[in-house]
Amino acid sequence: xxxxxxxxxxxDAMRKMxxxxxxxxxxxxxxxxxxxxxxxxxxxxxxxxxxxxDEEYHPEIVVDQKAGAVTVYVYGNHDDLHKKKLxxxxxxxxxxxLKNTTxxxxxxxxPAPEKTDPKGSSTRFVGKxxxxxxAVKWEGTISGKVGTKPYSGDFKQK
Numbered sequence: 001x002x003x004x005x006x007x008x009x010x011x012d013a014m015r016k017m018x019x020x021x022x023x024x025x026x027x028x029x030x031x032x033x034x035x036x037x038x039x040x041x042x043x044x045x046x047x048x049x050x051x052x053x054d055e056e057y058h059p060e061i062v063v064d065q066k067a068g069a070v071t072v073y074v075y076g077n078h079d080d081l082h083k084k085k086l087x088x089x090x091x092x093x094x095x096x097x098l099k100n101t102t103x104x105x106x107x108x109x110x111p112a113p114e115k116t117d118p119k120g121s122s123t124r125f126v127g128k129x130x131x132x133x134x135a136v137k138w139e140g141t142i143s144g145k146v147g148t149k150p151y152s153g154d155f156k157q158k
Contacts, residue, residue: 050153098138140155
């Protein structure tokens, strides 16, 4: 190892060790951030999970191939999801855009409130389309407004 002008050899080695440690730490943190965003792929109804906002809501997309229908269940934050606690939202409809159909298919999902949902809110949204009768790994975007705030999240079934 050569000495840099004005720095003893030990300082150079220490700088390199610290630099390698910092690169390693950034690598670990980076992998952790990517992995945590993909921790849950399947919801309580064995459907496709999507994240809206900063862990604010978690829509779960459940396709019924025999009926050619889809049901979306809405959960709140991460804790609500793990407790399987549905969260009623104030939304007139949701839109499911399926990107892996030709042409891409938009399906409007209407509220189908549970008996326990507050009036004007729903934890469940439903829609029908012939595209759901096909055995496909679904890919697309689910979007909607909660009150006046728009939300959107992409998904890709594994």
